[in-house]
Amino acid sequence: MMPRSTRFANVRFSVSGSYGVRPALVGASLSVLFLACGGAAVAPQELLDARTAYAEAAKGPAADLAPAQLDTAKVSLDGAEQSFKEEGAEQVTKDLAYIAQRRAELAAAEGGREKAERKRAAADKDFKTAQIEGLQKTKEQLNAEKAARVDAEKKAAAAMSSLAEIAKVKEESRGVVITLSGSVLFATNQSSLLAIAKDKLDQVASALQGQGFKAIVVQGYTDSRGNASDNERLSLKRAQSVRDHLVSRGLPSDKVTAEGLGASKPVADNGTADGRAENRRVEIVVTPDK
Amino acid sequence: MKIRTWVYSCILGTIWSACGGAPVPHEALSAAQADVKGAEVGGAAENPKAALHLKLAKDQIALAEKQISDGDNEEAKRTLERAQLDADLALALAKEVKAQAAASEASEQVGKLHKELNK
Numbered sequence: 001m002m003p004r005s006t007r008f009a010n011v012r013f014s015v016s017g018s019y020g021v022r023p024a025l026v027g028a029s030l031s032v033l034f035l036a037c038g039g040a041a042v043a044p045q046e047l048l049d050a051r052t053a054y055a056e057a058a059k060g061p062a063a064d065l066a067p068a069q070l071d072t073a074k075v076s077l078d079g080a081e082q083s084f085k086e087e088g089a090e091q092v093t094k095d096l097a098y099i100a101q102r103r104a105e106l107a108a109a110e111g112g113r114e115k116a117e118r119k120r121a122a123a124d125k126d127f128k129t130a131q132i133e134g135l136q137k138t139k140e141q142l143n144a145e146k147a148a149r150v151d152a153e154k155k156a157a158a159a160m161s162s163l164a165e166i167a168k169v170k171e172e173s174r175g176v177v178i179t180l181s182g183s184v185l186f187a188t189n190q191s192s193l194l195a196i197a198k199d200k201l202d203q204v205a206s207a208l209q210g211q212g213f214k215a216i217v218v219q220g221y222t223d224s225r226g227n228a229s230d231n232e233r234l235s236l237k238r239a240q241s242v243r244d245h246l247v248s249r250g251l252p253s254d255k256v257t258a259e260g261l262g263a264s265k266p267v268a269d270n271g272t273a274d275g276r277a278e279n280r281r282v283e284i285v286v287t288p289d290k
Numbered sequence: 291m292k293i294r295t296w297v298y299s300c301i302l303g304t305i306w307s308a309c310g311g312a313p314v315p316h317e318a319l320s321a322a323q324a325d326v327k328g329a330e331v332g333g334a335a336e337n338p339k340a341a342l343h344l345k346l347a348k349d350q351i352a353l354a355e356k357q358i359s360d361g362d363n364e365e366a367k368r369t370l371e372r373a374q375l376d377a378d379l380a381l382a383l384a385k386e387v388k389a390q391a392a393a394s395e396a397s398e399q400v401g402k403l404h405k406e407l408n409k
Contacts, residue, residue, distance in 0.1 A: 095368045102375035109382035116389035123396035130403045137407065 044089040046097035050077055053104035062111025065118075069107035076100035152210065159207030166200045175287040178204060179267075182222075182238070182280030191237035193245060201242060204284065205249035212289035216256045218243040219283045223276035224263040236260020242282050312363040318370035319358075322351050325377035334380035337387045347376035 054077050057063075062070045080096035087093055163169055168179040185197040193201070208216065220239030222231040239258035247253045269275035326347050334340035350373035357366035 092368075095372065098372050099375055102372070102379050106375070106379050106382050109379065109386045113382065113386040113389045116386065116393040120389065120393040120396045123393065123400045127396065127400045127403060130400065130407060134403065134407045 041084075041088045043084060044094050044097065046094040046101065047080055047084055047089075050080055050097040050101035050104065053101045053108070057104040057108040057111070060108050060111050061115040062107040064111075065114035066107050066110035069103070069110050073100060073103035073107045076103045156207075156210045159210050163204060163207045166203060175285050178284040178286070180204075180242075180282045180284070181277070182282065183277060185242070185282060186238055189234070191234060191241050193241050198245060201245045202249055205246050205251055208246070208284075208286065209250055211286075213255070214287040214289055216246070216251065216287070217285045218246070218256065218258045219285060220258070220260045221265060221267075221279060221281050221283070222263050223279040224266065224270040225276065228262055232260050232262035234260070235262050238282060242284070246284075311361065312367070314358055314363050315354075315367040315370055318367050318374070319351070319354065322347065322354070322370045322374040322377060325374050325381070326351065329377045329381040329384065332381045332384045333388065334384040337384050340380045340383035340387065343376045343380035343383065347373045347380060350376065 054073055057070055057073060076096070077100040080093060080100045083090075083093040083096050160169060163178060166180075168177075170177045170179070180197075180200065184200065185193060187194065218239045220235030220237070220242075222235050224231075236258065237260070239260055243256050243258035247256055263270070263279065266275075266279045267281070268278035270279060326344065329340070329344050329347070334344045350369050354366040354369040354373060357363070357369060
């Protein structure tokens with residue numbers, strides 16, 4: 001830089017010296033000098049910053065979202081460029097460039113804010129839609145659950161009523177008591193199930209599977225004839241046969257137990273044949289879940 | 291002759307004082323100060339980049355006040371214009387940062403909700 005301006009100073013000096021002699025040459029030299037000086041003027045840092053700031057703003061969201069501000073910044077930058085052309089790197093150019101830079105940054109910030117606000121609005125909308133979807137989903141789930149519950153209750157009721165056709169079903173304080181007649185289940189003095197008994201017990205098992213229960217106790221009873229210990233042994237064996245069959249049909253083995261109670265709790269008169277037939281029985285006591 | 295010279299001097303003097311001294315830029319000063327207040331209320335001090343421009347605005351207002359007291363009203367006016375733009379930029383940056391934070395928060399909430407719904 002320095003050597004160049006020194007050279008120009010020398011040129012100007014020599015031109016001044018020959019002023020009176022060749023005016024045309026002087027004019028030409030002066031314009032060369034002017035051009036040389038103008039070319040040598042370097043844009044001030046403020047103008048460089050303003051150009052960069054504007055270029056960056058124009059690349060960003062401001063172009064679409066803050067066009068008016070970006071335009072103002074452009075006008076401002078053009079003004080600074082004009083001033084630089086006319087005045088060079090004077091303070092006025094620097095001031096105009098500073099302002100142009102701030103306007104470009106303002107436009108960029110406005111664009112950024114607008115972009116963020118749109119993003120937020122979209123997210124809010126998305127949130128509301130999702131919320132509504134979620135509510136609908138929950139409602140559908142609840143409806144489905146309710147329908148399933150109603151269905152299960154219906155099935156259980158149907159199972160219980162079909163059970164009532166083959167056995168006596170009574171609700172007592174110890175639970176639901178299903179009473180099956182001994183003559184239906186076993187041959188005299190036998191503890192193995194008759195074929196028809198197995199069918200009935202299958203129905204009992206499927207009815208019980210549809211409901212929740214805490215425990216099932218299968219109790220075997222006899223009439224009062226014969227030896228008491230024989231009766232107890234037979235009643236236990238029969239209860240176990242029933243219990244094993246129910247477990248083989250899918251009832252949980254840990255929840256189903258068997259008891260042999262002999263002639264201990266007659267439900268009818270042991271003095272008549274009908275009464276004794278009623279006393280020979282198996283009771284399935286279901287302790288409900290709740 | 292002497293009187294005429296005196297009258298000319300008077301007229302010239304009046305013109306000189308009227309033209310030479312630009313008026314004090316009261317309006318520009320209060321506009322810049324108002325924008326600084328606005329930027330402060332808008333939370334410019336809470337964000338580093340905005341805070342920087344807020345400080346630039348304040349420093350330039352102080353400089354302009356000095357220039358006014360020195361009689362450099364023309365220069366003061368230009369300084370105040372710069373100050374005002376810095377204050378405006380501080381506010382715009384503060385708003386931008388707040389809007390971006392709100393947008394991120396909203397996106398996060400949506401993400402969480404979607405995740406929950408898809409469980």
